[in-house]
Structures are given as structure tokens and as C-alpha cells.
Amino acid sequence: MKKKFLILITIGLLFNCKNGKKEDNKLNVVTTTTMITDLVKNIGGNLINVEGLMGSGVDPHLYKASEGDVAKLAQADIIFYNGLHLEGKLVEVFEKMHHQDINTIALADNLDKDRLIGSDYFQSNYDPHVWFNIDYFKQFAKKVTKELSLEDPENAETYKVNESFYLNKLIELKEKINNIIETLPKEHRILVTAHDAFNYFGEAYNFEVVGLQGLSTATEAGVQDVQKLAAFIIEKNVKAIFVESSVPKRTIQALQAAVKAKNHQVEIGGTLYSDALGDAGTVEGTYIGMFEYNVNTIVNALK
Template sequence: MKKLFFLLIIPVVFGCKNEKKSNQKLNIVTTTTMITDLLTNIGGNLINVQGLMGSGVDPHLYKASEGDVTKLANADIIFYGGLHLEGKLVEVFEKMAHQNKKTVALSDALDSDTLIGSESFQGNFDPHIWFDISYWKTITSYVVKILSEAKPEYKQAFETNGKNYIEKLTTLESEINTIIEQLPKEKRILVTAHDAFNYFGKAYGFNVVGLQGISTATEAGVQDVQKLAAFIIENKVKAIFVESSVPKRTIEALKAAVNSKNHHVEIGGTLYSDALGSAGTVEGTYIGMFKYNVNTIVNALK
């Protein structure tokens, strides 16, 4: 009944007339913290950005509240990840499309032939596209285009901000490659709570293994834990990692299973996967998060 009520109130909310903002800024609503950070970098003080999800929030399981509906109703443009990242919001976005609300999936900026598929995730593509910096550059240009079309008078400013941000991302690529080079190739095995780092592994030469699947909606069973424990022992993996947006009990169970077989493995730290760190911290930005993750991984595995 709650789901039905939620879907039914959308036409009512969208039927209301939105008051014009005196400053004429675009009202932008984003889903994940990575997208919020991206829009803030490109739009600067020329847009108003409201993110639905905060630090530590799992987008795979996120359910929109009635307050979120109001934010979405008042938005000029809604930016979301796509590829079923925001699994429980898909129906909401589909409903909005019928209400002529501008919704933008960042995944639409990418060539689907380059995406990582997953038979275990209902035949869909892996949605964790932000872990390939080259993808994030392409997405940056795409967002610049969308904002410029919506506000042509600010096109030059959006393009300048986008260019500056892409330059920062290029510097980030160089820095993390230098850090990763410290880690011998045979030690580049990344074991995490769920399959969020496949694009990272593909781009930077890591063998990535997640205890859960691409979506955290898929629970890991005892057999999964035992199978991965055997893999860790066989490959002499030194450290495994928890994630800020995923309960750490499954990784703790994995550690216990490995140690019970007389192979010592440590929890190497907490990685940011589906959400950035707290607002106002270095890890609360995409660039800061990426550097933190790479340093944490390399320091624990080398």
C-alpha cells in the first residue's frame, strides 16, 4: 500500500505550480554523493543542488521518502547514476518521465559496449561507473552539455568549470597511477564486501573479488564465504576490505573463516564505494575519496 500511495501522489505533487525562484538558478536534484559533488564542481554558485543520499547511504537499497518527492517535484533537472544503481527509485524516475520531468542518467554518456556486464545481476551492466576516472571525465562533459542546454546564458561558465574539473581528474589519474605502481602486480588482488570495484580493477590492473554481487540486495551465504576464504588462502591475500555503505559483518565473517584455516588475513581498512565520506572532509569529495581508497588499498596489500 505504501508503494502504491507513493506512486499515486507523484501526479498530485507535479500538478502543483512551482514558484519561480527570484535568482533564476537551476534547481538540481541528485541521487548519490558522487553525483552531488560532480554537479557542485560544474555548476558552482550558478545552480542549487540538493542530494537525496548522504554519506554512508547504500543507493542499491535506498527508498525515497515523501520529502524526497517534494525535492524531485521542484527540480528543474534530476541527475542519477542509471544502470539500476538506484534500484528502488527506478519506478519513480519512470513515473516522472511521464510527467515531463527532466531526468538524466549519467550512464547514458557512456558507450555501452565498454561497460562491464553481469549475468548474476539480472543481465544488466555494472553500475559503479565512477571508479574509472576516464568515464568520469566523459560524464563531466555530458553534464556540462545538459546544464548548458538548460541555461544557455551560463554556458561559458559551465564549460570553464567542466574544463577545470577535467584537468583535476587528469592530475588525479597521474597521482593514483604513481601510487599503484608501488604495489607489485601479483599483490593486486582486491577483496571487498560487494562487487563495486570492477571498473577500478579493469582500469588499474587489479583482480577484484566481491563477497556479495554487484547489488547489495544480494545476500552472501555460507557457501560464498567459504569459497572466497579458499581463494584468499590459495592466493595468499594479505588484507580484505570493508565498505562504508555496506555492513561489515560479512567481511568479519570472511576474516574469521580464513583465520580458522590457519591463514592470517587482516581487514585492511574501510573503502568508500557507493557513497563518499562525510561532507566537509577530504573524503567527502570524489577526488579525495579516490586518493584515500587507493592509498588504503596499496598500504594494506604491500
């Protein structure tokens, strides 16, 4: 409670010192997840300053704002975040920023809620892992372009050009992904992971998706959960299960051990990037590279 009070006080003090754009006259943009940071950098290019709060391997479900984060947020011209309660522990801070007239954008609010996957685990009542549907990520790109253009109309044309270039790359990605997945027989399309981050992926590419921890990593998998999923793996003859970069390996390792205890073998097919991208400067450190890496890892392991 004391830390929360100090953070809210810090917000007020920093907002009173906010001067808008920096001396280089570029927009100050703050983002939450690595996926959104990568997207905003592609649209904004060198016309904006981007500060991402979360890095590689960071779990947005559990992320709490530090005083340094609050300082970045309070100095922002625009804040982009996922929404749908993905960044659940930051909601109060975002609301405070909005009340201080900082342009605070939940990108998923722009999506058609009738087409989203429902969830009782989140206050939004929707599964927030929408970036695993490339078409939804395209809508994120369009929203980012619109908001940057409104905030910085002088550079609106450049933002639009960058958007067009990036959307074409997403179209190419979608085609490439479809071609890779077509090599995997439909009966092998069962994806078992640490938590249910891949439901939109499963819906788009006809995978049965099962997560050990459910939709949120804030929930712990119990012994019964492990045993039930182990029985499912044996029944369906699943060849591989997957670790996630932002979730501890122990849950999947416990599942593998439970399967082995029943005289059956299942391989750990590799590590998938779910709630965060790979390290900055690597192929997996981009949304497009992450998506292609994940699909190749899944398909190669399940073949």
C-alpha cells in the same frame, strides 16, 4: 503497495504545483548518489541549487524514495542519476518524473555500452559502478555540463569553464593514482571487498577483484560463499581484505574469522568508499578525495 500508491499520488500533486526556478532564479537540480552530487556542484557552482537524495554511507542499491524525496524530485528542473539500474528501487519514480516532462538524466546512458562490464545481477545487464573508471566520470562531467547549459543557456559559458577546471583536476587525479599503484607489485594486486563494486577499478589498474556479495548488496553471502573465498585468500596469500562504508562490516568480519579458522591470518586493511563518499566537509566527501584515499588505503594494506 499502499506506500507506493501514496508516493505516486504525491508526484502528481506536486507536479501540478511546480513553478520552475526558485525566487533566486537558480536551477533546481536533484541528484541521487553522493558522487553525482559532488560532480554537479563542481560544474554548477553557485549558479544552481543542488539537492542530493543520498548521504554518506547510503547504499544506492537498497535506497527507497521517501515522500520528502518525491517532493524534491517533483520540484526539480533537472534530475541527474547514475542509471544502469544502480538506483533500482527508484526506477519507477524516475519514469514518472520523465512522463511529467521533468528533465531526468541517467548519466551512464551516455557511455559506450560495448566497453562496459556485463552483469546478470542488474536489469541493465551492466555493472553500474562506472565511476571507478575516471575516464567514465569525465564523460559524466561533460554530460552534466551539456544539460545544465541547455537548461540555462545564459550561464553556459561559466558551466564550460567550470567543466574545464574540473576535468583538469580529474586528469591530475588519474596521474597521481597511476603513480601510487605503480609502487604495488602486480602479484599483490588482489582486492577482496564486501561486494563487487570495484570491477572498473580493477580493469583500469590491473587488479583481480573479488567481492563477497557479488555486484549488488541486495544479495546475501552464504556460508559456502564465505568458505570458498577464505580458501582463495589462503591460496593466493592475500594480506588484507576491505570493509566498505556503505555495507555492514559483519560480512568481512565473518570472512576474516573463516580464514582464521583455517589457521591462516588476513588483516582488515581498512574501510573503502564504494557506493557513497565520506562525510560532507571531509576530503573523502569529494569524488577526488575519495578515490585517492581508497587507493592509498589499498596499496598501503597490500604492500
